Amino acid sequence: xxxxxxxxxxxxxxxxxxxxxxxxxxxxxxxxxxxxxxxxxxxxxxxxxxxxxxxxxxxxxxxxxxxxxxxxxxxxxxxxxxxxxxxxxxxxxxxxxxxxxxxxxxxxxxxxxxxxxxxxxxxxxxxxxxxxxxxxxxxxxxxxxxxxxxxxxxxxxxxxxxxxxxxxxxxxxxxxxxxxxxxxxxxxxxxxxxxxxxxxxxxxxxxxxxxxxxxxxxxxxxxxxxxxxxxxxxxxxxxxxxxxxxxxxxxxxxxxxxxxxxxxxxxxxxxxxxxxxxxxxxxxxxxxxxxxxxxxxxxxxxxxxxxxxxxxxxxxxxxxxxxxxxxxxxxxxxxxxxxxxxxxxxxxxxxxxxxxxxxxxxxxxxxxxx
Amino acid sequence: xxxxxxxxxxxxxxxxxxxxxxxxxxxxxxxxxxxxxxxxxxxxxxxxxxxxxxxxxxxxxxxxxxxxxxxxxxxxxxxxxxxxxxxxxxxxxxxxxxxxxxxxxxxxxxxxxxxxxxxxxxxxxxxxxxxxxxxxxxxxxxxxxxxxxxxxxxxxxxxxxxxxxxxxxxxxxxxxxxxxxxxxxxxxxxxxxxxxxxxxxxxxxxxxxxxxxxxxxxxxxxxxxxxxxxxxxxxxxxxxxxxxxxxxxxxxxxxxxxxxxxxxxxxxxxxxxxxxxxxxxxxxxxxxxxxxxxxxxxxxxxxxxxxxxxxxxxxxxxxxxxxxxxxxxxxxxxxxxxxxxxxxxxxxxxxxxxxxxxxxxxxxxxxxxx
DNA sequence: CAGACTCCCGGAAACGTTTACAGCAGAGAG
DNA sequence: CTCTCTGCTGTAAACGTTTCCGGGAGTCTG
Numbered sequence: 001x002x003x004x005x006x007x008x009x010x011x012x013x014x015x016x017x018x019x020x021x022x023x024x025x026x027x028x029x030x031x032x033x034x035x036x037x038x039x040x041x042x043x044x045x046x047x048x049x050x051x052x053x054x055x056x057x058x059x060x061x062x063x064x065x066x067x068x069x070x071x072x073x074x075x076x077x078x079x080x081x082x083x084x085x086x087x088x089x090x091x092x093x094x095x096x097x098x099x100x101x102x103x104x105x106x107x108x109x110x111x112x113x114x115x116x117x118x119x120x121x122x123x124x125x126x127x128x129x130x131x132x133x134x135x136x137x138x139x140x141x142x143x144x145x146x147x148x149x150x151x152x153x154x155x156x157x158x159x160x161x162x163x164x165x166x167x168x169x170x171x172x173x174x175x176x177x178x179x180x181x182x183x184x185x186x187x188x189x190x191x192x193x194x195x196x197x198x199x200x201x202x203x204x205x206x207x208x209x210x211x212x213x214x215x216x217x218x219x220x221x222x223x224x225x226x227x228x229x230x231x232x233x234x235x236x237x238x239x240x241x242x243x244x245x246x247x248x249x250x251x252x253x254x255x256x257x258x259x260x261x262x263x264x265x266x267x268x269x270x271x272x273x274x275x276x277x278x279x280x281x282x283x284x285x286x287x288x289x290x291x292x293x294x295x296x297x298x299x300x301x302x303x304x305x306x307x308x309x310x311x312x313x314x315x316x317x318x319x320x321x322x323x324x325x326x327x328x329x330x331x332x333x334x335x336x337x338x339x340x341x342x343x344x345x346x347x348x349x350x351x352x353x354x355x356x357x358x359x360x361x362x363x364x365x366x367x368x369x370x
Numbered sequence: 371x372x373x374x375x376x377x378x379x380x381x382x383x384x385x386x387x388x389x390x391x392x393x394x395x396x397x398x399x400x401x402x403x404x405x406x407x408x409x410x411x412x413x414x415x416x417x418x419x420x421x422x423x424x425x426x427x428x429x430x431x432x433x434x435x436x437x438x439x440x441x442x443x444x445x446x447x448x449x450x451x452x453x454x455x456x457x458x459x460x461x462x463x464x465x466x467x468x469x470x471x472x473x474x475x476x477x478x479x480x481x482x483x484x485x486x487x488x489x490x491x492x493x494x495x496x497x498x499x500x501x502x503x504x505x506x507x508x509x510x511x512x513x514x515x516x517x518x519x520x521x522x523x524x525x526x527x528x529x530x531x532x533x534x535x536x537x538x539x540x541x542x543x544x545x546x547x548x549x550x551x552x553x554x555x556x557x558x559x560x561x562x563x564x565x566x567x568x569x570x571x572x573x574x575x576x577x578x579x580x581x582x583x584x585x586x587x588x589x590x591x592x593x594x595x596x597x598x599x600x601x602x603x604x605x606x607x608x609x610x611x612x613x614x615x616x617x618x619x620x621x622x623x624x625x626x627x628x629x630x631x632x633x634x635x636x637x638x639x640x641x642x643x644x645x646x647x648x649x650x651x652x653x654x655x656x657x658x659x660x661x662x663x664x665x666x667x668x669x670x671x672x673x674x675x676x677x678x679x680x681x682x683x684x685x686x687x688x689x690x691x692x693x694x695x696x697x698x699x700x701x702x703x704x705x706x707x708x709x710x711x712x713x714x715x716x717x718x719x720x721x722x723x724x725x726x727x728x729x730x731x732x733x734x735x736x737x738x739x740x
Numbered sequence: 741c742a743g744a745c746t747c748c749c750g751g752a753a754a755c756g757t758t759t760a761c762a763g764c765a766g767a768g769a770g
Numbered sequence: 771c772t773c774t775c776t777g778c779t780g781t782a783a784a785c786g787t788t789t790c791c792g793g794g795a796g797t798c799t800g
Contacts, residue, residue, distance in 0.1 A: 013519060015756055026780045031758060040778060057519050060494040061440070062756035064431050065785050072496065080459060080475070081656070086451045093477065102491070104474040105450070107463065121472070124430040126442065126496075149383060149427050232660050260660050267662045286451070290602050290630050292637045292662075385786055396750040401788060410748060432786035435755050 014054040023050035034058065069128050071101050073313065076118055076132040080107040082230065082257060083285035084302050085133070088155070091306030092131060099314050101128065119144045119152070129313045131155060131306075135199045135230075151316040153309045157200045163324045165316055167309045171201055171282070174298040174331035175208030175252060176215070178280040181296070181333055182250040183216050187278055191224040191248035193238050193258050202227070205254045205282070224248055228258070235261025243269055250278040250339070256285045259295050263338070278339040293337035301329035384424040393420035404428065439498050441471050443683065446488055446502040450477040452600065452627060453655035454672050455503070458525070461676030462501060469684050471498065489514045489522070499683045501525060501676075505569045505600075521686040523679045527570045533694045535686060537679045541571055541652070544668040544701035545578030545622060546585070548650040551666070551703055552620040553586050557648055561594040561618035563608050563628050572597075575624045575652070594618055598628070605631025613639055620648040620709070626655045629665050633708070648709040663707035671699035 020030035023046040033039040033047035034056075050056075064070045073096050077085040089105060096103045104127065108115040115134060130148070133155040134141060145152055145164050153165040175192075182190050192209045195202040206225075213220050223246040228234030235258030239251070243265065251266070253259035259281030263273060271277050273293060281288050284299035308327050316322055390400035393416040403409040403417035404426075420426075434440045443466050447455040459475060466473045474497065478485040485504060500518070503525040504511065515522055515534050523535040545562075552560050562579045565572040583590050593616040598604030605628030609621070613635060621636070623629035629651030633643060641647045643663060651658050654669035678697050686692055 016758095017756080027757085028759075028780060028782090029778085032779090035758080038778070043778080055517065057490075057494055059435075059756050060491075060496050061431055061434050062785090063758075065429075065435050065756080065787090066758045068785075070431070070496070074474075080450065081453065081456045083451065089450060089477070102476065102488070104444075104476060106472065106474060107459070118472070120427075121430075124427055126430050126440070147425065232656065264660065264662050286602065290634065292634050386788095387786080397787085398750060398752090398789080399748080401786095402749090405788080408748070413748080429786050432755090433788075435757090435786080436788045438755075 013059075014056045015059070016056070018054055019047060019050045019056045022054060023047045070126060072104055072127045073101050073310075074104045074106055074127040074130045076106045076108055076115065076130065078108050078115075078133070078135050079230070080105065082255070083287045084255065084283040084300075087285060087302045088133070088306035088309075091303040092310040095307055095310035095314065116141055116144045119148060125149060129153070129317045131309050131313055135201060137200060151313060151320060153313045153316070155305055155309050157204060165309075165312045165324055166326045167305045167312065167329065168326065169300040169305060169329045169331055171298075171300055171331065172204045172208035172211070174282060174300055174333075175205050176212040177331060177333040178252045178282070178296075178298050179209065179212035179216065181335065182252070182278055182280065182339065183218070185250075185278060185339065187250035188218065189221070189224065189246075189248045190218070190250045190252060191242055191246065192226070192252050192254075193235055193242065193262055194225065194227050194254045195230040195234075195258070197227060199230075201230075202254065209252065221246070230255050230257060232257045232261045235259065236265045237261070239265035240269075243271075248277055251280070253279070253281045256281040256283045256287045256295065256297055259297070260287060260291060263291055263295065274337065274339050280333075280339050284334050288334075288336070291338070296336045296339035297334050299332045299334055301331065304329045383429075384426045385429070386426070388424055389417060389420045389426050392424060393417045440496060442474055442497045443471050443680075444474045444476055444497040444500045446476045446478055446485065446500065448478050448485075448503070448505050449600070450475065452625070453657045454625065454653040454670075457655060457672045458503070458676035458679075461673040462680040465677055465680035465684065486511055486514045489518060495519060499523070499687045501679050501683055505571060507570055521683055521690060523683045523686070525675055525679050527574060535679075535682045535694055536696045537675045537682065537699065538696070539670040539675060539699045539701055541668075541670055541701065542574045542578035542581070544652060544670055544703075545575050546582040547701060547703040548622045548652070548666075548668050549579065549582035549586065551705065552622070552648055552650065552709065553588070555620075555648060555709065557620035558588060559591070559594065559616075559618045560588070560620045560622060561612055561616065562596070562622050562624075563605055563612065563632055564595065564597050564624040565600040565628070567597060569600075571600075572624065579622065591616070600625050600627060602627045602631045605629065606635045607631070609635035610639075613641075618647055621650070623649070623651050626651040626653045626657045626665065626667055629667070630657060630661060633661060633665065644707065644709050650703075650709050654704050658704070658706070661708070666706045666709040667704050669702045669704055671701065674699045 016027050016030050016034065020027040023030060025043055025047060029039060029043055030047050033044050034051065039047070075089060075092055079085065093103045106118060108118060115132070119132070127150060129151040131153045135156070137158065142159065142162060145154060146162065153167065155167050157168055158164060158166050179190060190213070194206055197203055197206055210220060224242065226238040226242040228238035235253060239262040242248070251262050253262050259279060263279055266273055266277055266279070273279050279295060281295045281297040282300065283302060284297040288295035288297040308329070312325060312327065386397050386400050386404065390397040393400060395413055395417060399409060399413055400417050403414050404421060409417070445459055445462055449455065463473045476488060478488060485502070489502070497520060499521040501523045502515070505526070507528065512529065512532060515524060516532065523537065525537050527538055528534060528536050549560060560583070564576055567573055567576055580590060594612065596608040596612040598608035605623060609632040612618070621632050623632050629649060633649055636643055636647055636649070643649050649665060651665045651667040652670065653672060654667040658665035658667040678699070682695060682697065
C-alpha cells in the first residue's frame with residue numbers, strides 16, 4: 001500500500017492528500033477529478049472510490065483562500081423580529097440563491113457598535129458582499145461602509161454624496177400618503193406614533209408628518225405626537241400615553257409593529273377602529289393583514305427594495321469598478337378596514353353579529369398607489 | 371524606500387507582506403504585532419504605522435485556514451417569519467455572542483433538499499458549528515447530520531438512537547395541557563388546527579390531541595380537525611373550512627401563526643372569542659400577546675431550548691469527543707383572555723365600551739406550569 | 741568576565757485547496 | 771518512420787495567515 005506520507009491518520013479529517021494517496025495519484029489529479037474537470041476514466045474511478053471510502057469533504061475555507069470568493073452574501077438588519085426585514089430577506093434570498101450563492105442573516109440589535117464591528121469583522125472577507133440596513137448612521141459608521149473590503153449595498157437613507165450603492169425609499173412622502181388619505185376621510189385630529197427621532201427613518205417620518213399636516217393647513221398639536229421604539233410594546237405604551245392626554249380621530253404609526261401596538265391600546269381603551277379612530281401603519285407587512293380589522297399601511301416596497309439591493313450587490317461583486325449607484329422605490333398606500341371611510345350605520349368592527357357577509361368590510365388588499 | 375518585493379501595488383489589497391515590507395520587518399514580526407503578541411516598542415510603532423498607512427485589514431479566511439476556526443456559528447430554521455424562531459434566535463445569539471462568536475441565520479424554506487444541501491455545504495467548514503431545527507427528518511437528512519464535519523445540535527424531535535446532540539420538548543404533552551385546560555373550562559367540542567402530518571411537530575401534535583381527548587373520554591369528531599401549513603394564511607383557511615362544517619366551542623392550534631389565522635377567521639365569521647369559541651395557540655410567542663384578545667398559548671420553551679442548544683454546541687466545539695447528549699424542556703401553558711373561563715356576564719371581548727378597567731380581563735402572561 | 745537567561749527577530753513550514761507549467765505517452769498525419 | 775498534436779499526469783507555486791524554531795543581542799548573576 002502506498003503509505004508514503006498520509007496525513008495524521010489518527011484524528012485529522014481527510015484532505016485531498018489523503019484521497020490522492022489512497023487512490024495512488026497526485027493531489028493535482030485528485031483535485032481535478034473532485035472538481036469534475038479532466039481525468040482519465042480510470043483515474044476518475046480510483047479517486048471517486050478513495051474519496052467515498054474516507055468520506056472526503058472539501059474544506060471550503062481553503063478553497064475560498066485560493067479562489068478569493070466564498071459564495072456567501074450577508075444581510076445585516078437591526079431586528080429580525082420586524083416582519084419588514086423578513087420580507088426584505090425573502091426577496092434578497094431569492095435573488096442571491098439564483099446566483100448560486102447563499103444568504104446569511106445577521107441581527108445587529110440596533111447597537112451601532114455592533115454594526116460597525118460586524119462590518120469590520122464579517123466583511124473581512126468571510127462574505128463576498130453584504131447588504132446592510134442601518135437605522136442610525138454615524139460618520140464612523142459611514143466610513144466603515146465606504147472603505148469596506150467587500151462590496152456593500154445600503155438599504156435606507158444615506159448622505160447624498162456617500163460613495164456607496166444605495167437603495168432608498170421616501171418615507172417622508174409615505175407618511176404624506178397616509179395623512180392625505182386620512183384628511184380625505186375627514187379626519188382632522190390626526191395623531192402620530194413614531195420611532196426614535198435620532199434614527200434616520202424616525203427623523204424622516206417626523207418631517208413627513210409635519211410637512212403633510214402643514215400642506216393641509218392643519219396646526220400640529222404636540223399632544224398628538226408620541227415617540228417610542230420601533231417595536232410592538234413601545235407602540236402600545238406610546239399610544240396609551242397619547243390617549244391619556246388627547247383624543248385623536250386617526251393615528252399614523254411609523255411602522256406596522258407600532259401600529260399593532262396602537263391597535264391593541266385603542267381596543268383595550270374601548271375605542272372602535274376605524275369608527276372612532278382610524279389607523280394607518282407603515283411597511284405594509286404581513287402583520288398588517290393578520291390583524292382584525294386589517295390595517296391600512298403605507299408600503300415602502302420592502303420586497304422591491306430587497307430585490308434591487310441584491311441585484312446591485314451582485315453586479316458590484318461581478319464588477320467592483322462600477323460607480324456607486326442609487327435607486328429609489330416609491331411608496332404607496334394600501335387601504336384596508338382600519339381606515340376605510342364607512343358610514344356610521346355599517347361599522348366595520350363587528351364583534352357579535354351573524355357570520356354571513358361580515359367578511360365584506362375587510363377588503364383583500366386593495367392597493368391604492370397614490 | 372524598501373520596495374523590495376511589494377505585492378501587486380496596482381490593485382491587490384494590502385497583505386501582511388505589504389505591511390511587513392513597508393515597516394521593514396519580517397512578516398512574522400508584522401503578524402505578531404498585528405495580533406498584539408510580542409514585538410519591541412519600535413517594531414510595534416513601525417508596523418502599526420505601516421498598517422494604518424496602507425489600510426491593512428486581515429484576511430479572515432486565511433486566518434481561519436491556519437487556525438481551523440472561523441468564529442462563526444450558524445442557525446438553520448425553515449421559516450424566519452415564524453416568531454418562534456426569532457425568539458429562539460435571540461436566545462442563541464446571546465449565548466453565542468458571549469463566547470465571542472457571531473451567529474449567522476439561514477432560512478431553509480422547509481425544503482428538505484435545501485436543508486441537506488445547506489448542511490453539506492455550509493458545514494464544510496465555513497462555520498465552527500451549527501444549530502438546526504428541522505421540521506421534516508429523512509434518513510438521508512439524518513445521515514448528513516450525523517457525519518457532519520462540524521458539530522451540530524438539533525432542536526426538535528429526533529430518533530432516540532441518533533448520535534446527535536439534541537434539545538427537545540414534548541409538544542405531545544403540550545397539546546394535552548391545552549386540552550386539559552379547555553375541558554376544565556367546560557369546553558367539549560374542541561377543534562384542532564394542525565400543520566402537515568408528515569412533519570415531526572405535526573405528527574406529534576396530532577398524536578397529543580387524540581391522546582388528550584381520549585384521556586378525557588371525549589370521542590374525536592373528525593370534522594373538528596383540520597390541517598394546513600404552519601402559517602397564518604393556512605391557519606385562517608383551515609379554520610374557515612372547519613367552521614363551514616362544524617361548530618366547535620374551542621380551538622387548539624398547532625402554533626401561534628395558525629392561531630392568529632384562526633382568530634381572524636373566527637372574528638370575521640362573527641364568533642366571539644372566548645365566549646363562543648375559546649382559542650389556544652402554541653409556542654407562546656410575542657405574537658400571542660400582540661393579539662386582541664391576547665391568546666392563550668402553550669409555551670414550548672423556545673428561549674430555553676435555544677439557550678440550551680447554544681450551550682451544548684459551544685461545549686461540543688470545545689470538546690468534540692463528548693458523547694451525544696439529549697436535553698428536554700417541559701411545556702407549560704400561558705392562559706390569557708382568548709380562553710379565560712369567565713362568567714357570561716363579564717365578556718372578555720369588549721368592543722365598544724368605556725375605557726376604564728377594560729384592560730383587566732387581559733391578564734399579563736400568567737404562567738400556569740401544569 | 742564567562743555563563744545563563746530573556747527577549748526579539750527572521751526564515752520557513754504549515755493550514756488545504758486550485759492551477760500554471762512541463763513532461764510524457766499515445767495516436768494520427770505526412 | 772518521424773513529426774505533431776492531444777490528453778493526461780505530477781511537480782510546484784500560490785492564496786494570506788500563524789507559529790515553530792534557531793540565532794543573535796542584551797542583561798543579570800556568580
